Amino acid sequence: MDSLDTVIHQPARLQIMAALSQLKATEKVDFAFLKKSLGLTDGNLGAHLATLEEKGYIALDKAFVARHPKTFVSATAPGRAAGNHRATGLSGGGNFPMNFRNPSFRRPVSSAAPQLIPC
Secondary structure, three states, rough: OOOHHHHHHHHHHHHHHHHOOOOOEEEEEEEEHHHHHHHOOOHHHHHHHHHHHHHHEEEEEEEEEEOEEEEEEOOOOHHHHHHHHHHHHHHHOOOOOOOOOOOOOOOOOOOOOOEEEEO
C-alpha cells in the first residue's frame, strides 16, 4: 500500500472525504447537515474542514440563504482523487455505511436549509 496521507488518514477527515466523494462534482452539502450526519460538534467539524481546505481537498462556500449564513462544503478534484484512492485502498471498493446517494439517507430539501445544491 502507498504511504498514508496523514491529512485524510485521521478518522473524522476520512469520514468527511468519504461522504463528500459520494456527491456529484457539481453538488455541495451544507455544514449543518454534514455535522449532524457525522455526529461531530461545530468546532470539531470546523477544525477538520479547515485542515482539508488548507490542503486543497475541499472548497467552502459561504452564502446567505433566507437571510441566514450558510456554509456549503464540496470536494475538489484533488480531494476527490485522494479520498477515492484512500477508500479503495482500505475497503477494496470504497463502500461506506454513509451513503448520500441513498434516498433514505437524505432529508427533505427546503429553501431555508438546502442540503445539496448545484455548483
